[in-house]
Amino acid sequence: MLGSFAGLGAFGALAAAGCSAPSGAASGQTRLRYWHLFGGGDGANMTAMLDAFQAEHPDIDLEAATLQWGSPYYTKLGMAGAGGRAPEVAALHLARLAGFAPGRLLDAFDLDLLAEHGVTAADFPVDLWRRGAVDGVQYAVPLDTHPMVLYYNTDVCERAGLLDGDGRLRPVEGADAFAEAVRAAGEVTGGPGLVAETLGADTIGPWRMFNTFYAQTGGQLLTEDGTRIAIDDAKALTVLRYMRRLTEEGLCVERADYQGSVGIFAAGETGFFLNGEWEVTTYLNTGLPFSMARVPNLFGTAATQADCHAFVLPHQTGRGGASNEAAHAFVAWMLTHSVDWAAGGHVPAYLPTLEEPDYLAMRPQSEYREVIDEVVLDPQVWFAGSASRLWIELGAVFAGVLTGSRTPEDGLAEARSRLQELLDTPSPFGETA
Incomplete structure (x- = not known):
């Protein structure tokens, strides 16, 4: 690091x-x-x-x-x-x-x-x-x-009645509507309709999911100058409770590391996959019937982590x-x-x-x-960005929410604590010239 x-x-x-x-x-x-x-x-x-x-x-x-x-x-x-x-x-x-x-x-x-x-x-x-x-x-x-996107299995989604006449995913608006679309896909596959990375060593998927949904609420993580926490607790809890709902209700696979999540979708076991767009080559090479769409607007805007x-x-x-x-x-x-x-x-x-x-x-x-x-990048602070301490530390916190080892309330409190520790840690590079 x-x-x-x-x-x-x-x-x-x-x-x-x-x-x-x-x-x-x-x-x-x-x-x-x-x-x-x-x-x-x-x-x-x-x-x-x-x-x-x-x-x-x-x-x-x-x-x-x-x-x-x-x-x-x-x-x-x-x-x-x-x-x-x-x-x-x-x-x-x-x-x-x-x-x-x-x-x-x-x-x-x-x-x-x-x-x-x-x-x-x-x-x-x-x-x-x-x-x-x-x-x-x-x-x-x-x-x-390179944003978080929604992969979808076109065969599963067609059987679930989720595609339009051109074979594309019909627009989904709102958190409840997305949950119902996932549920419909799960009825076709006989299991969860969605998979995402939820755990693993140095897991970052849970952070990226949270940041996507939280950005859609209009919430900020830090103040504009990057010196203080600016989390809106009500918005953050709405998102964290929704994330837990997806796994608790069996809509999303509860325990999957990164490679496991890639493989589950590749095997046709779910209709949807939340991940970065870089796995497109993986699925094109396997011949999987799939397409991709931006993450739906669940909480007010179509913003997505990137x-x-x-x-x-x-x-x-x-x-x-x-x-x-x-x-x-x-x-x-x-x-x-x-x-x-x-x-x-x-x-x-x-x-x-x-x-x-x-x-x-x-x-x-x-x-x-x-x-x-509409992509949302991390706050402009030294501990943010791909493979950063921000991603890994908050990824571990929010993984606990997805898997049920933390309540949403505990997850938010721990996220605040870890963010404050990062803010209190001086940049190893000091100030810019």
Whole structure:
């Protein structure tokens, strides 16, 4: 975890020892190093895009490194940035930006240089672009958003009378209506109609479910400045009681870890699955009859929990010159070719891609593209974002609510306690520069 770092002095020593400067590129080429954390289907898509970029840019010597997902990746990236000897460009989860010391571990983008390659702020949803800025300086450029979505088995849902004439899920509005749709699917399968991740080591699914439903109520987790808890107890309890209702009434599988939840839906045992959209490749490869939709509006809006992959420029001492220009050219190219990235289920953040015929023909990946305007990222604090302490600690708390080992009231009290502990813990990076 980022929170385990003792301080920036340790970063600098480790970075100097483990991230030495590279040797020169081939004659006439500009060396461009890129670090990312994409594996599985995402990794295959990324590799194909990198190969295409390299083929079109023979003057750039692209060196891509795939590092271990989660905390190990961010540890290494932080060490490299602290030592000023980082790669030219890297991937970062956007919700982690506030905790990654922009101005100290990250360098700012040159927006004029990015514009020379055809990419400007107007090409992105306003809120996502703003999340990449700190104090008006752009430190991250979003590649996509990867939201919580609703998978549905088209055979099960057709038999349950839940599909329209085009074979799509009929609109569902309200918590009771969703419960009834799930119940109808369960009557077809002879068991729970819904599956989601509810438990497991470092479980995050329960947090993502809570945050989706709580965001729909309009509730806030923290104050805008990220310094105090702002939970609306009434709204939070409404959500937590609903989550417990789903499992207690047998509508949702009560005990399923992440891989178990993926397998249960793959086996056709449920009609619905709440998860991130990245499992689309899994199900396309199995031939499962399924489609996907945005999470229904259960509590007032159609907001949904999400994070975003983004590009950042890790801090380099003396950043500039041909390598920095290559980094900007690379980011722009990846964005303007992000229809290929969308195959893995992520919704491209580069808005022109959403209108490309090749993307619109991509089913079910384009079925939930409208969610781009209603995704909810974590508060802008150092302990938030994918694989963060926030996700894991609150995931464990809300897992207890789903499985019945905690009451909703106990879950809320414990969530408040853990949030306060995180707020009272200083950021390992201190303030931004």
